Amino acid sequence: MKRREFLKNVAGASAFAIVPARLLRGETAPSNQITRALLGFGEIAHSANHLTYKGSRLVALCDPDAKHVQNGIACAAKAGWGAIRTCKDFRDILAMPDVDVVHICTPPHWHGCMSVMAAKAGKDVWCEKPMTRTIAEGKRVVDVIAATKRVFRLNTWFRFQGSFYGFGTTVKPVKQVVDAGLLGGPLTAVVGIGQGFTLKFGWSGLVNAAPEPVPPTFDYDLWLGPAPFKPYYPYRTHATFRGYWDYDGGGLGDMGQHYLDPVQYLLGKDETSPVQIDYKGPRQHPEVVGSFDRITLTYADGSRIILDGDESLKDAPFLRGPKGCIYKAPKGSKMFRLVDVNGKDLDAAKVVAGLPEPAPQLADFMESVRTRKTFALNERNGFRSCTIFNLAIVAMRLGRGFRFDPVSLRAVDDPAADRFIAQPMREPWYDEMFG
Secondary structure, X not given: OOHHHHHHHHHHOOHHHOOOHHHHHOOOOOOOOOEEEEEOOOOHHHOOOOOOOOOOEEEEEEOOEHHHHHHHHHHHXXXXXXXXXXXXXXXXXXXXXXXXXXXXXXOXXXXXXXXXXXXXXXXXXXXXXXXXXXXXXXXXXXXXXXXXXXXXXXXXXXXXXXXXXXXXXXXXXXXXXXXXXXXXXXXXXXXXXXXXXXXXXXXXXXXXXXXXXXXXXXXXXXXHOOOOOXXXXXXXXXXXXXXXXXXXXXXXXXHHHHHHHHHHHHXXXXXXXXXXXXXXXXXXXXXXXXXXXXXXXXXXXXXXXXXXXXXXXXXXXXXXXXXXEEEOOOOXXXXXXXXXXXXXXXXXXXXXXXXXXXXXXXXXXXXXXXXXXXXXXXXXXXXXXXXXXXXXXXXXXHOOOEEEEOOOOEEOOOHHHXXXXXXXXXXXXXXXXXX
């Protein structure tokens, strides 16, 4: 049976026909471990959330570059996983019945398609950020994960643990202040260098680079996958792919989900999206990513997220409401600065100590896999936070603002914007994704 036929048969089988390997081994067996495979072995796959992640067992990896595969073999052995199975084509891993979880460590143009195909093949999914490159792809992932009853995790974590980048503190105490209504509402969040978040404008592709021969060890067509065919030159691939619209969205694609998912959580917007996107900045090159001055995303209730590209808001608070505001933690402090409506500094630690704690979140993905309970950052809330910066990217590419319907997930009377919200994909990948 051809690989494609196998996967279609798996997708059409009943849920009881897809038996996870952990159940075949016996849930209570002392040696039982969830098994994992890495789809892609570039830079991000080496991280502690992928290659060396414990509490489960790495059994396979793949990459269209044979040099990456060879590096993966050596790295897996060094990490203590022993001899693992390797291949070029991720579909071979999806056909392995003893793989429980796949880690999608590819460029973003693959994230949606691989997530859908993995879920249809009975795999749980740990996906790198951004969740998808377009809004239409994200909605498809949400629908397929629900239909197949798979467990999905997006690889960013600041809404539930860890210091929130340059902000200087965790998200939890900020959430306590916001949920207690101490800032009032609606809120405005500013995300920029002054608030602790670099937008990484250094990601930009090369214009008019001369094509080069594809290395014999690299399956460039498979690497492109659903992306448009373009002549090969090294800068388009591997560590520098983020500078091209075909594969990512520059600094927003790289860091947007890390920064904006916690903001979405703080604003209580996990079930909706902005309705108005305003853009200020230069026209973008049609192929390579550039910078912007300011992008403002406004929700139906007046809440706003401002992406401060030109640093004109570097002195603004991270969160501002009609009753007060929050600034990032002063240097040397682990607690943010809290200011009341009159500009008076409050003792933030003392204020937070008397506030209710946020609702608990399941922050152990392997526990989610074992119990089938929803992970803290999953396909649904992850889709909405991915939509925030994908809307910003649409405005960048249009060179102007537009209105958006968060229910239909389409631009309002704006076919030009819709062309970026739902973009074409090469076959056979469009059929694999949406068929």
